[in-house]
Amino acid sequence: MTSQRTVEAAQRRIALVVAYEGTQYAGFQLQADVPTIQGELEKAFHRLTGERTRVRGASRTDSGAHASGQVVDLVTASSHGTDVVVAAMSHYLPEDIRVITASDVPPDFHARRSATRRDYRYSIANRRVPSPLLRRTHHAEPVPLDLDAMQTAARSLLGIRDFRQIATAHPADQSAVRHVFRWDVKRQSDDPDVIVIDCAANGFLRHQIRRANAVLVEIGKGRLPTHAAADALAGRTQKLHNIPTLPAKGLCLRSVHYPEFNHILKVASYHETS
Secondary structure: OOHHHHHHHHHHEEEEEEOOOOHHHHOOOOOOOOOHHHHHHHHHHHHOOOOOOOOEEOOOOOOOOEEEEEEEEEEEEOOOOOHHHHHHHHEEEEEEEEEEEEEEEEOOOOOOOOOOEEEEEEEOOOOOOOHHHHHHOOOOOOOOOOOOHHHHHHHHHHEEEOOOOOOOOOOOOOEEEEEEEEEEEEEOOOOOEEEEEEEOOOOOOOOOOHHHEEEEEEEOOOHHHHHHHHHHHHOOOOOHHHHHOHHHEEEEEEEEEOOOOOOOOOOOOOOOOO
């Protein structure tokens, strides 16, 4: 078996694009005694190479959340080609996790720190009787939602903002400022009963997307005014703490962007480009 010291000395770094349905997992990050995406990836790579190496992810997705374009990296002493890594990892992984691509990357590549943008989608089945086919990947919301009001409110989330008042238990000694590039609310083109909320930023705080979208849903129901999203950022919405956080099952990490490494990474995922 290759030792950890040998693996680190080899300094061959590989980046993987990974897709998963997160229903059965306690999030991405490794935890004791519960299944996680990171844990399954590390076990599969160990079965392939005999190495025990740490996998680093671009985003620590929540328990029950999904990904079609998560990016991870690891160090290996293995000489397996990247095509072999893709095929073998998927062979050893559970059927709800798949490695889509693998690429050799420079030693200084870091899946989280090198990323400049992360794109998420939150999906809502907005119909009185939701399809059972969407039960694992969409939040069911039977009350009709006013998309125009939600989109108007979403504009206040754009730009460089402090999201401390919306996030969950963010450390007091860490900055809560994030640069949000996109927060769009629209109906899915092939299914008008499905509403998708696309969010992109240089990074997100814990539960930031699910908390902010919960406010947007209340606005869509007419229970809060459109300025409630801006009020929430400023900590002025007294009812915010009574608004339940939207469930993680509607959230999917769609892509991660690396301007310095995009020419090397074989970026791919299972989602459409719209």
